[in-house]
Amino acid sequence: MGFTLAEKLLAHAASESNVYAGEYVTASIDLAVSHDNSALVIDRFHELGGNKVRTPEKIVIILDHRTPANTIMSANLQKRVRHFIIDQNIPLFFDVGEGICHQVLFEKRLIAPGMVVVGSDSHMTTHGAVSAFATGVGAIDLAAIWKEGTLWFKVPQTLKFIVQGTLSSFVTAKDISLSIIGKIGAAGASYRSCEFYGTAIKDLSLASRLCLCNMMMEAGAKNAIIPSDENLRFWFNDAKKSRYDVVYADADAMYEKEYIIDVAELVPQIACPHSVDNVKPVSAVHDVAIDQILIGSCTNGRLEDFAIAAEIIGSRKVCNTVRLLLVPASRTVLLNAVKKGYLQRLIKAGGILLPPGCGPCLGLHQGVVADNEIVLSTSNRNFQGRMGAASAQIYLSSPAVAAASAVTGVISDPREVVR
Amino acid sequence: MIIRGRVYCLGDAINTDVIIPGRFLTIQDPYELARKAFADSDPLFLDHVAETNIIVAGENFGCGSSREQAAICLKFAGVKAIVSSSFARIFFRNAINVGLPVIECSSAVNEISAGDTLTIDVGKGVIKNRSLSKQWTCVSYPEWMVSILTAGGYISYIRKNKAL
Numbered sequence: 001m002g003f004t005l006a007e008k009l010l011a012h013a014a015s016e017s018n019v020y021a022g023e024y025v026t027a028s029i030d031l032a033v034s035h036d037n038s039a040l041v042i043d044r045f046h047e048l049g050g051n052k053v054r055t056p057e058k059i060v061i062i063l064d065h066r067t068p069a070n071t072i073m074s075a076n077l078q079k080r081v082r083h084f085i086i087d088q089n090i091p092l093f094f095d096v097g098e099g100i101c102h103q104v105l106f107e108k109r110l111i112a113p114g115m116v117v118v119g120s121d122s123h124m125t126t127h128g129a130v131s132a133f134a135t136g137v138g139a140i141d142l143a144a145i146w147k148e149g150t151l152w153f154k155v156p157q158t159l160k161f162i163v164q165g166t167l168s169s170f171v172t173a174k175d176i177s178l179s180i181i182g183k184i185g186a187a188g189a190s191y192r193s194c195e196f197y198g199t200a201i202k203d204l205s206l207a208s209r210l211c212l213c214n215m216m217m218e219a220g221a222k223n224a225i226i227p228s229d230e231n232l233r234f235w236f237n238d239a240k241k242s243r244y245d246v247v248y249a250d251a252d253a254m255y256e257k258e259y260i261i262d263v264a265e266l267v268p269q270i271a272c273p274h275s276v277d278n279v280k281p282v283s284a285v286h287d288v289a290i291d292q293i294l295i296g297s298c299t300n301g302r303l304e305d306f307a308i309a310a311e312i313i314g315s316r317k318v319c320n321t322v323r324l325l326l327v328p329a330s331r332t333v334l335l336n337a338v339k340k341g342y343l344q345r346l347i348k349a350g351g352i353l354l355p356p357g358c359g360p361c362l363g364l365h366q367g368v369v370a371d372n373e374i375v376l377s378t379s380n381r382n383f384q385g386r387m388g389a390a391s392a393q394i395y396l397s398s399p400a401v402a403a404a405s406a407v408t409g410v411i412s413d414p415r416e417v418v419r
Numbered sequence: 420m421i422i423r424g425r426v427y428c429l430g431d432a433i434n435t436d437v438i439i440p441g442r443f444l445t446i447q448d449p450y451e452l453a454r455k456a457f458a459d460s461d462p463l464f465l466d467h468v469a470e471t472n473i474i475v476a477g478e479n480f481g482c483g484s485s486r487e488q489a490a491i492c493l494k495f496a497g498v499k500a501i502v503s504s505s506f507a508r509i510f511f512r513n514a515i516n517v518g519l520p521v522i523e524c525s526s527a528v529n530e531i532s533a534g535d536t537l538t539i540d541v542g543k544g545v546i547k548n549r550s551l552s553k554q555w556t557c558v559s560y561p562e563w564m565v566s567i568l569t570a571g572g573y574i575s576y577i578r579k580n581k582a583l
Binding site for chain 2: 024037040043044047048049071073074077119120121122136137138139140141144186187190191220222275362364381383384385386390
């Protein structure tokens with residue numbers, strides 16, 4: 001019997017000749033990622049008896065959740081992280097303003113195919129887009145990696161998704177993600193590895209693949225992974241990577257379940273309050289007036305997301321009852337979106353530009369929502385209270401739906417608005 | 420490791436944003452974090468837990484963010500154990516690491532009611548309901564995971580093992 005990608009990558013990292021789903025392994029971690037919660041990880045590291053981190057080069061810290069700091073408390077915590085970086089000679093540190101950790105890790109090509117990467121952020125699943133095994137943990141687990149360089153895993157079962165067909169205009173990777181989650185549920189991939197195949201996946205840009213793998217966290221996935229192809233090789237071509245292991249699953253690998261999905265007829269999707277799996281076609285949600293729209297986040301804050309939003313808005317204005325927040329996922333995205341004129345168009349239309357980072361996605365600052373407000377966000381979570389008041393209602397969609405709705409002031413299908 | 424307590428019931432998909440909203444994540448004192456547990460959805464949570472300290476909940480408990488504070492605030496609020504039909508994986512790891520017993524047992528969840536008195540043998544993976552005179556077998560842990568829980572969490576476990 002052959003092996004899935006998760007089985008192969010975890011076996012390699014654990015220096016085992018073969019492991020199957022259900023076994024426990026202790027794997028060497030190629031990169032340990034953390035963000036603003038590094039302050040908590042530092043405490044845990046010391047509580048574990050840590051003095052010097054084992055391998056400073058295998059640690060990345062990117063401050064992204066509160067950019068710049070929103071309270072004295074978070075400013076002090078960020079300051080502690082900066083001191084720790086210096087004390088421990090950690091070379092890979094990116095301060096506030098560089099961007100969301102997941103986008104920065106991708107742009108800097110810090111995660112390469114075949115790596116086993118762990119971060120104290122749930123959306124680490126994103127990095128399966130570059131064919132790595134990447135998963136999220138909490139602060140104690142991450143501190144243990146700083147100290148020992150290893151972590152235990154239960155080797156996951158794998159779900160295989162074969163996604164076929166060509167997407168229609170204004171239908172995106174976010175719609176594929178939402179339709180999958182709507183089908184399998186918010187726990188549909190719990191503890192599972194998700195492998196993606198098919199022509200529709202091959203056609204996705206790397207940015208769109210990041211979006212898809214990011215969203216699989218919301219189905220409970222341990223990791224999501226797309227096998228390496230020419231697109232990915234091209235992306236890493238110029239990088240002088242010492243590490244680049246192209247690994248494929250075996251043809252006779254054992255999958256727990258196989259899903260065959262055709263996206264040719266897929267229409268824009270929307271997740272309704274208060275659960276990511278409460279998914280409907282946008283056309284089924286009528287007359288919902290929006291107070292605030294967010295285009296950004298580790299799911300949909302990339303250049304292609306601002307491109308499609310700018311295209312849809314065109315020379316129109318944002319409806320005067322709507323606040324449109326624009327949060328580029330990184331400094332590079334921001335600069336490119338300026339260069340291409342996307343941001344100029346969106347700001348001229350009435351959009352409000354915020355610094356690169358997680359922004360208002362988790363209700364910390366920069367656009368906290370009021371009681372009973374209706375929000376449309378391109379991020380990944382619509383839990384009650386996520387973005388501010390618990391009585392607010394959060395809808396999730398693609399940037400195309402967000403931009404179309406910004407123009408009309410109500411939840412709208414971009415295909416109707418552009419026509 | 421034997422846990423005794425009375426049951427406080429919660430529903431399906433209790434997510435980490437509901438357990439501890441993002442705006443409280445800079446709080447470092449665990450007892451102060453505990454006072455913010457379920458701040459938006461159940462402001463009297465701390466009072467409930469004083470009398471009913473075993474949470475029994477449905478599917479996908481702890482889904483969402485990787486915030487360890489979700490497990491910490493429940494532990495320091497006085498929650499002795501959580502019995503659920505299933506747990507989200509990061510919350511599960513965090514709970515074990517902070518020494519909060521999380522027990523997967525959907526058959527028990529279906530039959531237990533609020534206020535019931537339970538005895539949980541974590542090592543043997545058995546839940547006894549004294550109110551119903553019934554017992555259930557849960558999904559079992561590897562021995563080393565029980566040792567982490569018995570030690571009171573991963574940090575105490577490492578410290579104890581170092582002392583040996």
